Amino acid sequence: MNASKIIVSGIQPSGELHIGNYLGAIKNLIALQNEEQNSLFLFVADYHSLSGDPVTADIKRAQIEQLIIDLVSLGIDPEKTTLFIQSHVPEVTELAWILNTLTPMGELERMTQFKDKSTHQKENINVGLFDYPVLQAADILIYDTSSVPVGEDQLQHLELTRTLARKFNSRYGDMFKEPQALLSPTPRVMSLTDPIHKMSKSHGSNSYIGVFDEPSITEEKVKSAVSADNSLFEKIIYSHSEVSAEESLEIIPSEKGRQNPEIETLIAGVKNLLTLYREFAPEQFKKLLAPEPVEGQTIIDPQSLRYGEIKKNLGETINNHFAPAREARKEITLQQAQGKQQLLDQIIKNGIAARAIAQKTLQEVKTKIGLL
Ligand code: TRP
Numbered sequence: 001m002n003a004s005k006i007i008v009s010g011i012q013p014s015g016e017l018h019i020g021n022y023l024g025a026i027k028n029l030i031a032l033q034n035e036e037q038n039s040l041f042l043f044v045a046d047y048h049s050l051s052g053d054p055v056t057a058d059i060k061r062a063q064i065e066q067l068i069i070d071l072v073s074l075g076i077d078p079e080k081t082t083l084f085i086q087s088h089v090p091e092v093t094e095l096a097w098i099l100n101t102l103t104p105m106g107e108l109e110r111m112t113q114f115k116d117k118s119t120h121q122k123e124n125i126n127v128g129l130f131d132y133p134v135l136q137a138a139d140i141l142i143y144d145t146s147s148v149p150v151g152e153d154q155l156q157h158l159e160l161t162r163t164l165a166r167k168f169n170s171r172y173g174d175m176f177k178e179p180q181a182l183l184s185p186t187p188r189v190m191s192l193t194d195p196i197h198k199m200s201k202s203h204g205s206n207s208y209i210g211v212f213d214e215p216s217i218t219e220e221k222v223k224s225a226v227s228a229d230n231s232l233f234e235k236i237i238y239s240h241s242e243v244s245a246e247e248s249l250e251i252i253p254s255e256k257g258r259q260n261p262e263i264e265t266l267i268a269g270v271k272n273l274l275t276l277y278r279e280f281a282p283e284q285f286k287k288l289l290a291p292e293p294v295e296g297q298t299i300i301d302p303q304s305l306r307y308g309e310i311k312k313n314l315g316e317t318i319n320n321h322f323a324p325a326r327e328a329r330k331e332i333t334l335q336q337a338q339g340k341q342q343l344l345d346q347i348i349k350n351g352i353a354a355r356a357i358a359q360k361t362l363q364e365v366k367t368k369i370g371l372l
Helices: 019-033 057-074 091-100 105-109 112-120 127-141 152-172 215-223 263-280 282-288 307-337 342-369
Strands: 005-011 038-044 082-085 147-149 180-182 233-240 247-253 297-300
Touching (some): 005 019, 005 127, 019 057, 019 147, 038 057, 057 082, 057 307, 057 342, 082 342, 091 127, 112 127, 112 152, 127 152, 152 342, 263 307
Parallel strands (some): 005 147, 038 082, 147 180
């Protein structure tokens, strides 16, 4: 028997990927893909994306295609990973319907993401937005998933998935495995211009760094990111644990800092810069940590920080980091333009493989329920 661990994740097609998406999810997915024992199912969540604000068919198509190209350019290998398009497995919507009948309205009303998104798209609070977590549960349960890599913001949806699995099992008989959350320590990347908020495309183009931004653009954006005068800080505490691989930064304001009405934003900005520095320029980041860490804690003297230099290094290392992906993307885009369909053919093939599993699951589900 194949003892592989099935890992499932979906990403909505919604335009450009930024470094927050990359550090928060994609980097981790690539690492998971490359572990021998894992079998990764990764799909473009096109059905889910319909619950967002509408776009034309041309844009939708372009977004779906672009996400596939971007993921492959970054290192998702469609021969190792079952990379496919969600709607190529229509069985998930059928399973979602069945799971709908097990889901209390109240559970969905409590969902933080629903409440959030409802405030962002006031004119378009559609039933799909409300039902989003149930479709996600179907995505996960239909492939007999062992684990789902999740950030904090998706934990609630995974909890619902587990609840629905248990509920189905107790009502109709043993069917679904309860998937585990795979919580990996990923940094929270904040907006460059308004670092109190998470990095997102909705806060203007200077607030985020696109993974495929041209180097000069990235350098400009990093340069104009929020940083602060050193005199506003008393000390910076960097803690890290070898065991859990967790790291954290705490910035203590000076007396002068405490009197600055913008201090929270400034602290968040510097914290964000240092977090990105640690991620993209770990060697240079370590040089800020002198003397050597004591018991997992190091004090950084804010007076030693040179933001101009840090930003310059950071811009360069981000550009170097994504240089191979930018090249790969150009190459794939060129092939597409020449009508070479290898990549899309592979995605369609993957969809067929995923669908075969889904059909089998759905058949068992229907039998358990008594559908003829
Ligand atoms: N809701 C996820 C997100 O916004 C996307 C998603 C859809 C997903 N279906 C999924 C993630 C199944 C994991 C598993 O990030």
